[in-house]
Amino acid sequence: MSFKKQDIYQALETITAPGEGKSLIENNNVKNVVIFGNEVNVDVTISNPTLQAKKKIEAEITKAIKTNVDENIEVKINLKVEKPAPKEDPNLIRGKEIPNIKNIIAVASGKGGVGKSTVTSNLAVSLAKMGFSVGVLDADIYGPSQHIMFDVAKEKPLSVNVDGRSKMKPIENYGVKLLSLGFFTNPDQAVIWRGPMASKALKQLIFDGAWGELDFLLIDLPPGTGDVHLSIVQALPINGAVVVSTPQNIALADAKKGVAMFQQDSIKVPVLGIVENMAYFTPEELPNNKYYIFGQDGAKNLAQDIDTKFLGEIPLVQSIREAGDVGHPVALQNGTVLEKAFEDITKEMVAQLLKRNANLPPTEVVRITTMSGCSAVKKVNYDNRRNFK
Numbered sequence: 320m321s322f323k324k325q326d327i328y329q330a331l332e333t334i335t336a337p338g339e340g341k342s343l344i345e346n347n348n349v350k351n352v353v354i355f356g357n358e359v360n361v362d363v364t365i366s367n368p369t370l371q372a373k374k375k376i377e378a379e380i381t382k383a384i385k386t387n388v389d390e391n392i393e394v395k396i397n398l399k400v401e402k403p404a405p406k407e408d409p410n411l412i413r414g415k416e417i418p419n420i421k422n423i424i425a426v427a428s429g430k431g432g433v434g435k436s437t438v439t440s441n442l443a444v445s446l447a448k449m450g451f452s453v454g455v456l457d458a459d460i461y462g463p464s465q466h467i468m469f470d471v472a473k474e475k476p477l478s479v480n481v482d483g484r485s486k487m488k489p490i491e492n493y494g495v496k497l498l499s500l501g502f503f504t505n506p507d508q509a510v511i512w513r514g515p516m517a518s519k520a521l522k523q524l525i526f527d528g529a530w531g532e533l534d535f536l537l538i539d540l541p542p543g544t545g546d547v548h549l550s551i552v553q554a555l556p557i558n559g560a561v562v563v564s565t566p567q568n569i570a571l572a573d574a575k576k577g578v579a580m581f582q583q584d585s586i587k588v589p590v591l592g593i594v595e596n597m598a599y600f601t602p603e604e605l606p607n608n609k610y611y612i613f614g615q616d617g618a619k620n621l622a623q624d625i626d627t628k629f630l631g632e633i634p635l636v637q638s639i640r641e642a643g644d645v646g647h648p649v650a651l652q653n654g655t656v657l658e659k660a661f662e663d664i665t666k667e668m669v670a671q672l673l674k675r676n677a678n679l680p681p682t683e684v685v686r687i688t689t690m691s692g693c694s695a696v697k698k699v700n701y702d703n704r705r706n707f708k
């Protein structure tokens with residue numbers, strides 16, 4: 320009796336994998352074939368766990384080899400059942416769920432210096448003014464600045480006991496709770512963080528922070544789309560991302576990469592939209608003039624091109640820079656054009672988040688307790704309020 324492995328594979332080619340419509344070979348069910356004299360060992364893996372399917376496939380393999388190769392072959396089959404990996408829900412929230420934090424939103428930018436931290440602090444203040452409980456986690460490992468923007472640079476978070484565990488109490492100002500790597504690093508010393516180290520430190524700030532109940536936690540991510548970002552974004556249960564860009568071409572190219580990062584298979588965080596910062600400049604003496612210093616409508620066009628929501632624009636205004644520097648975000652100034660601009664963007668962001676949450680399975684739907692009593696948010700035009708109780 321003389322035959323080769325190839326003869327066995329050809330024989331197995333004639334068998335259809337159960338429920339697959341392809342041959343056992345084509346469907347990669349046959350993992351190995353070993354020949355010892357007139358004995359043939361076949362390692363097979365199938366996905367159907369029923370006894371009937373196992374018996375059927377064993378009988379078919381034996382028959383195919385005996386009929387097509389040699390009827391004196393002794394066929395031994397090692398059959399394994401392996402369930403296919405479940406198809407991943409595109410709205411899956413990665414990372415460990417944090418029961419007291421209802422929505423985690425990452426604020427990112429591809430390029431540095433486009434105003435990501437400024438936008439984050441103002442979105443946080445706008446949400447707080449709408450009546451939400453809000454936290455900010457400054458994850459900008461390259462240059463944390465939220466502690467300055469919230470005028471709490473000299474504070475140090477205290478340790479408190481929560482249910483027998485020692486936790487870090489965020490520093491609070493303007494109704495926003497803040498934890499930042501900036502509280503723990505020396506401002507004069509450069510700290511070089513690698514991905515796993517950064518994500519470990521940030522996880523600690525999130526999971527060991529005494530945040531209390533939060534409707535929103537905004538995460539100010541470092542600029543860029545490198546290794547560190549992947550580690551951070553994969554480790555945290557983020558509901559949605561906001562990408563900030565100026566209208567300048569090089570900033571837009573990086574913003575596009577930022578959006579693509581969130582859309583990667585290994586991340587799949589829904590992008591809630593793009594904010595255009597430094598959209599135009601209007602000098603005080605010429606209030607009707609708009610100068611498009613970094614180009615016009617760049618982020619708006621990008622959002623359209625990549626089928627992402629445009630959340631709104633913020634002009635280049637000296638008072639935004641000054642307010643950031645003195646630690647009093649500009650959105651705190653009631654009745655101003657800038658307060659309104661940030662409020663509009665915030666409402667649009669919440670509306671997008673509501674849409675996103677409406678697609679989640681009921682157990683994952685995030686509930687916002689203060690939503691129903693909040694007049695500012697009532698102005699948000701959305702249909703999915705039933706998802707928020």
Ligand SMILES: Nc1ncnc2c1ncn2[C@@H]1O[C@H](COP(=O)(O)OP(=O)(O)OP(=O)(O)O)[C@@H](O)[C@H]1O
Binds near residue numbers: 432596597636641
């Ligand atoms: N719309 C604006 N008008 C005027 N100044 C602004 C505006 N947005 C941001 N700035 C100023 O630009 C500078 C950079 O802003 P910011 O620190 O928010 O950017 P970033 O993208 O977070 O930077 P980094 O890459 O360092 O994290 C700051 O001095 C800030 O005050």
